[in-house]
Amino acid sequence: MRIVQATLTPLRLELLQPLKTSRGSYSTREGFIVRLEDEEGRVGLGEAMPLPEFGTESLSVCGEVLGAWLSSLKGQFLGDTVRAVEDTLSPFPPTVARGEGVRIRARHPAPPGPVPAAEHALELALLDLLAKRQGVPLCWLLAEEARPEVLVSALLSEENPEALAEQARKAVAEGYATLKLKVAGRSLEEDERRVKAVREAVGPDVKLRLDANGGWSEPDAKRSLDRLGWYGLELVEQPTPADDLSALWRVQRRAPCMVAADESLGSPETLRALLSADPFLGGGPAVGAVVLKPMVLGGLLPGLVVAMRAARLGMQAYVTSSLDGVVARAGAAHLAAALPSGALASGLAVGQLFAREPPMHPYQPVHGRIRLPETPGLGLDAGVVM
Numbered sequence: 001m002r003i004v005q006a007t008l009t010p011l012r013l014e015l016l017q018p019l020k021t022s023r024g025s026y027s028t029r030e031g032f033i034v035r036l037e038d039e040e041g042r043v044g045l046g047e048a049m050p051l052p053e054f055g056t057e058s059l060s061v062c063g064e065v066l067g068a069w070l071s072s073l074k075g076q077f078l079g080d081t082v083r084a085v086e087d088t089l090s091p092f093p094p095t096v097a098r099g100e101g102v103r104i105r106a107r108h109p110a111p112p113g114p115v116p117a118a119e120h121a122l123e124l125a126l127l128d129l130l131a132k133r134q135g136v137p138l139c140w141l142l143a144e145e146a147r148p149e150v151l152v153s154a155l156l157s158e159e160n161p162e163a164l165a166e167q168a169r170k171a172v173a174e175g176y177a178t179l180k181l182k183v184a185g186r187s188l189e190e191d192e193r194r195v196k197a198v199r200e201a202v203g204p205d206v207k208l209r210l211d212a213n214g215g216w217s218e219p220d221a222k223r224s225l226d227r228l229g230w231y232g233l234e235l236v237e238q239p240t241p242a243d244d245l246s247a248l249w250r251v252q253r254r255a256p257c258m259v260a261a262d263e264s265l266g267s268p269e270t271l272r273a274l275l276s277a278d279p280f281l282g283g284g285p286a287v288g289a290v291v292l293k294p295m296v297l298g299g300l301l302p303g304l305v306v307a308m309r310a311a312r313l314g315m316q317a318y319v320t321s322s323l324d325g326v327v328a329r330a331g332a333a334h335l336a337a338a339l340p341s342g343a344l345a346s347g348l349a350v351g352q353l354f355a356r357e358p359p360m361h362p363y364q365p366v367h368g369r370i371r372l373p374e375t376p377g378l379g380l381d382a383g384v385v386m
């Protein structure tokens with residue numbers, strides 16, 4: 001394919017109300033849409049929505065790097081293969097001349113640190129374009145046996161127990177079978193009232209997952225999970241701080257539910273340790289599951305690699321957005337469809353948190369699921385998302 005146009009457009013998403021986590025709250029998200037056009041007028045879309053708290057680059061570094069990459073991509077040819085997409089993003093110098101990718105990174109000075117959001121945006125735009133050229137949904141490039149639809153969890157964003165219970169009832173009425181709520185950053189008594197209100201509102205059959213965003217100390221996590229486990233939990237995301245895998249391992253050993261590592265995947269060192277069956281962690285997997293945020297991991301292909309390696313160690317994996325726009329959530333849904341297992345719901349129902357979510361798009365969950373469009377690529381129209 002030949003890239004005849006490559007443009008970068010700023011994207012700013014306002015939340016209807018701030019989403020509170022134990023590590024601060026989000027009220028706006030800022031990033032970029034990447035738009036690539038080939039010689040036949042086909043368009044590929046990608047999105048960067050940096051999340052520096054999870055180890056991505058800042059918005060300004062992301063914009064500079066993408067601007068430089070896109071200007072050197074313009075006018076270039078690359079092969080019509082996933083390999084060519086990987087080659088184009090490879091940070092390694094082209095020691096073996098394969099001639100498939102463009103190796104844009106080799107043409108620029110290395111950025112000051114990891115730039116996963118920029119990688120994500122360019123990879124997604126190239127994969128979207130490649131899938132369109134091949135006339136297949138994007139997930140088919142990731143896995144031949146990709147599933148046609150993915151389960152999605154609802155994110156309960158309210159603070160007080162009554163409002164949370166109401167939000168939970170509504171989500172279940174809409175068809176969600178998995179609910180997620182943020183905990184920690186407040187007293188255990190308050191969190192217990194919140195969790196109890198949700199469980200009493202929805203009954204015993206709905207799956208309830210918690211997300212502490214690393215906000216508990218190890219003793220806090222043990223005390224909190226002993227208490228909150230009483231209400232029946234599917235899993236808890238990142239109970240303890242990201243960089244202490246041995247604490248996470250100990251918490252998992254005695255927790256009443258599965259522990260999922262999330263922020264721990266944000267640093268290359270911790271991610272490597274998590275995926276290396278470290279004898280320090282007793283040889284076995286540190287936790288039951290890993291959370292795949294494509295924006296943090298640098299794209300869908302790295303996300304798939306992490307999922308495969310996790311599966312080999314006995315860890316499950318599920319995908320969540322990082323409060324991204326429609327384009328990145330669409331890519332995340334395609335990754336979810338290609339994972340080894342689709343048992344754990346993906347955290348992709350965040351559209352209703354935004355003030356100006358496009359009213360109609362195929363990635364709006366229906367009855368707690370996203371059915372992937374059968375149209376080529378992501379199946380998104382640039383006019384709808386910008």
Ligand SMILES: O=C(O)CCC(=O)c1ccccc1C(=O)O
Nearest residue numbers: 155262320321322323347348349
């Ligand atoms: O899982 C979801 O439904 C939404 C994703 C989410 O909670 C999130 C959004 C932005 C930043 C961090 C997180 C997180 O999972 O910790």
Ligand SMILES: [Mg+2]
Nearest residue numbers: 211213237262
């Ligand atoms: Mg999380």
